[in-house]
Amino acid sequence: MRILTRVIAPIAIAGLALSLAACSGSSPTAATAKDASGPLTVWVMGDSSTNFQKLVAPFVASSGQKVDVVAIPWDSIDQKLTTSVASGSGPDVVQIGLTKLRSFADAGALLPLDDKISAYPDLASDKFADGVGGAATAVNGKIVSVPWVSDTRVLFYRSDILAESGIAKPPATWDELRSDAKILTERGKGKYGYYIPQWDNALPVEMTWAYGGSVVDSTGKINFDTPAFQSAVDLYTGLYADKSVPINSDFDQTQGFVSGTVPMLVSGPYLAGAINAAAPDLAGKWNITTLPTADKGTSLFGGSNLGIFKSSKHQKGSLKLLDYLSKSSTQLDWYKINGELPTAKAALNTPSFTSDPLVKVYTKQLADAKVLPLIANWDGGVGTNLLKALNSIALTNADPKSTLATFYQSTKGLTAK
Amino acid sequence: MALPGIVSSPLARRRPIASRARAGRSRLTPYIFISPAMLLLIAFGVFPIAVAALVSLTDMNISGLGDWGNVKFIGIANYSKLFADPSFWQALGNTAFFAIIGVPSVVFLSLGVALLLNRSGNWFYRSLRAFYFIPAITAIVAISLVWGYLYNTQFGLLNWLLSLVGVDQVQWLSDPTLAKFSVALVAVWRGTGLNIIIFLAALQGVPNEYLEAASLDGAGEWRKIRSIVIPMLRFAIFFVTVTTVISWLQFFDEAYVLTGGGPLGATTSVSIFLYQQGFQQSQFGYASAGSLILFVLIAVITVAQLRARRADIEY
Numbered sequence: 101m102r103i104l105t106r107v108i109a110p111i112a113i114a115g116l117a118l119s120l121a122a123c124s125g126s127s128p129t130a131a132t133a134k135d136a137s138g139p140l141t142v143w144v145m146g147d148s149s150t151n152f153q154k155l156v157a158p159f160v161a162s163s164g165q166k167v168d169v170v171a172i173p174w175d176s177i178d179q180k181l182t183t184s185v186a187s188g189s190g191p192d193v194v195q196i197g198l199t200k201l202r203s204f205a206d207a208g209a210l211l212p213l214d215d216k217i218s219a220y221p222d223l224a225s226d227k228f229a230d231g232v233g234g235a236a237t238a239v240n241g242k243i244v245s246v247p248w249v250s251d252t253r254v255l256f257y258r259s260d261i262l263a264e265s266g267i268a269k270p271p272a273t274w275d276e277l278r279s280d281a282k283i284l285t286e287r288g289k290g291k292y293g294y295y296i297p298q299w300d301n302a303l304p305v306e307m308t309w310a311y312g313g314s315v316v317d318s319t320g321k322i323n324f325d326t327p328a329f330q331s332a333v334d335l336y337t338g339l340y341a342d343k344s345v346p347i348n349s350d351f352d353q354t355q356g357f358v359s360g361t362v363p364m365l366v367s368g369p370y371l372a373g374a375i376n377a378a379a380p381d382l383a384g385k386w387n388i389t390t391l392p393t394a395d396k397g398t399s400l401f402g403g404s405n406l407g408i409f410k411s412s413k414h415q416k417g418s419l420k421l422l423d424y425l426s427k428s429s430t431q432l433d434w435y436k437i438n439g440e441l442p443t444a445k446a447a448l449n450t451p452s453f454t455s456d457p458l459v460k461v462y463t464k465q466l467a468d469a470k471v472l473p474l475i476a477n478w479d480g481g482v483g484t485n486l487l488k489a490l491n492s493i494a495l496t497n498a499d500p501k502s503t504l505a506t507f508y509q510s511t512k513g514l515t516a517k
Numbered sequence: 518m519a520l521p522g523i524v525s526s527p528l529a530r531r532r533p534i535a536s537r538a539r540a541g542r543s544r545l546t547p548y549i550f551i552s553p554a555m556l557l558l559i560a561f562g563v564f565p566i567a568v569a570a571l572v573s574l575t576d577m578n579i580s581g582l583g584d585w586g587n588v589k590f591i592g593i594a595n596y597s598k599l600f601a602d603p604s605f606w607q608a609l610g611n612t613a614f615f616a617i618i619g620v621p622s623v624v625f626l627s628l629g630v631a632l633l634l635n636r637s638g639n640w641f642y643r644s645l646r647a648f649y650f651i652p653a654i655t656a657i658v659a660i661s662l663v664w665g666y667l668y669n670t671q672f673g674l675l676n677w678l679l680s681l682v683g684v685d686q687v688q689w690l691s692d693p694t695l696a697k698f699s700v701a702l703v704a705v706w707r708g709t710g711l712n713i714i715i716f717l718a719a720l721q722g723v724p725n726e727y728l729e730a731a732s733l734d735g736a737g738e739w740r741k742i743r744s745i746v747i748p749m750l751r752f753a754i755f756f757v758t759v760t761t762v763i764s765w766l767q768f769f770d771e772a773y774v775l776t777g778g779g780p781l782g783a784t785t786s787v788s789i790f791l792y793q794q795g796f797q798q799s800q801f802g803y804a805s806a807g808s809l810i811l812f813v814l815i816a817v818i819t820v821a822q823l824r825a826r827r828a829d830i831e832y
Binding site: 178179181182185186203206207208209298347348349350351352355356361476477479480481488491492495496506 | 578579580582583584603665668669670671672686688690691693779780781782793796797798799
């Protein structure tokens with residue numbers, strides 16, 4: 101066995117090198133992109149490395165390119181990025197949450213892809229959902245990543261509890277939601293109408309979008325000091341003032357929804373999975389619908405993109421892998437294996453996929469969804485300050501005017517793009 | 518000064534070369550002995566602080582890390598920004614609060630428990646010693662999980678017990694004021710174990726003769742503790758106080774795992790603030806400036822304690 105690998109490995113490597121040389125010979129533009137041998141290292145977020153390995157198995161079999169998948173826990177990605185940038189030794193392909201994209205690009209960690217993806221039709225910007233393709237996630241006008249999985253926010257509601265309280269259909273507007281929440285709160289002590297996760301920095305932005313506003317002005321600067329945001333603040337703090345939402349920060353949303361303590365909340369597809377896991381017998385008593393509206397019903401386009409590390413010695417192999425992962429069939433397989441929604445338009449429009457009633461709502465919402473402003477450290481910086489301002493008004497009766505003024509001040513000079 | 522020189526110089530001149538070399542070597546000997554420790558201290562103590570001091574004068578962030586050309590020298594701008602940052606002042610205030618609550622609690626509680634445990638050496642007391650030491654050696658993640666469940670507003674044991682006597686839900690970790698105490702309580706619970714062991718060890722060093730003599734003189738238990746045991750434990754108390762003060766000024770673990778510094782920054786200590794700035798927002802220059810301020814604070818407070826100790830009586 102040992103001898104076998106000792107003999108075969110050099111032959112395989114030599115063969116690979118030859119075939120690469122042949123490739124580069126035929127296309128002069130790629131003459132410099134000679135890949136090193138050895139496996140591609142891919143960093144995937146969360147704990148889905150086994151599933152990812154399964155997903156890329158056909159790619160490995162057909163291309164002969166081995167792929168090493170490393171799972172990075174979501175909360176250690178910052179340290180991982182820092183150490184890989186400092187040491188100059190990162191992976192080849194990395195999954196990047198959209199709120200982290202700007203940090204990765206600013207660090208100079210990502211390979212600009214504008215001139216590279218033209219050779220791969222599946223990586224073209226118009227192949228992906230408009231909310232996330234091409235310019236929507238370009239940093240400083242440069243494409244540094246390609247869309248991978250999508251995520252959005254929809255309204256979850258307990259149809260049984262709403263009906264018991266005489267509410268025939270889920271609220272279509274935020275005004276309706278607020279009055280419905282009041283009615284549902286009157287069910288008794290310890291019951292609420294709605295739930296605001298105190299860590300969800302996307303919700304206030306979704307509310308601002310609902311009032312027809314934006315948190316980025318026409319010059320690309322972050323600007324929260326707008327009438328639309330003021331309306332969002334009134335809505336957010338109003339729900340607390342109505343006593344329609346629980347005030348404890350350790351509220352468990354899955355348990356709260358399953359037990360009926362909070363019959364309405366805005367969350368993502370992962371909550372549907374969590375509900376099915378926690379209470380499969382609840383099926384039929386809950387449903388989802390697109391976000392309530394005010395002037396608009398724009399939701400969050402979340403999810404992850406894939407980028408190639410600048411220091412990668414496998415640029416060509418990495419591009420091939422990205423191409424494989426962007427195929428509609430691959431993305432639909434990934435939904436089946438791991439439950440994450442695709443980003444490729446072809447996949448999002450596949451009838452067998454959209455026949456699922458939940459998926460139908462997700463894809464409808466994704467068609468009207470935007471990414472959060474691409475600024476460095478959205479989560480640690482602006483997002484944290486935003487929640488701190490809103491929650492201190494809602495929970496500790498801080499003076500709204502001065503609190504918001506401090507918050508506006510803290511976002512000064514930040515540019516998205 | 519001149520007199521010994523005159524007397525010794527002819528002697529020294531007459532001394533053979535070899536012995537002079539030996540004298541030189543013997544002068545070097547202590548330095549050779551401490552050099553391994555010194556090198557380690559310089560490599561892992563002095564050098565990082567020097568680097569932090571240097572970085573604190575720059576705008577180092579993640580893009581600077583990737584390309585050194587992006588790093589600019591900005592003088593003391595980080596420090597002036599830090600002193601104008603309300604979050605930093607909040608973190609300093611929280612740290613002071615934790616230290617003022619935590620240090621006396623840990624010192625008095627450990628001393629009290631150690632005195633009680635020292636009363637007997639039978640199996641029950643010995644197993645109690647292990648019991649008190651367990652929090653100190655349990656992984657912080659396990660501690661945070663267990664305490665997180667105890668404190669949970671909806672499902673927590675504490676709120677369930679309170680509900681039995683008709684008390685409303687208490688926001689253990691959600692109320693900004695109460696969260697400070699909840700987090701400090703876990704840290705006190707975790708911090709006493711090791712200090713109890715230190716006090717127990719020191720109690721072994723209190724000579725029985727003194728206590729017997731005092732008993733013969735008619736001293737009661739309380740009198741013996743106050744006039745003999747506590748004075749004999751002076752150094753242990755001092756040691757425990759100094760190390761406890763330092764650990765509370767660097768307070769991080771319990772708040773990080775239980776609340777992440779929340780709610781609304783109410784449990785953000787200086788260390789957590791630095792972690793957020795440095796590792797979550799990649800503002801390395803800014804975080805270095807803050808860490809240097811924390812270092813100076815700890816150094817000043819510790820030196821002040823050491824000075825105060827000098828006036829002490831030795832037994």
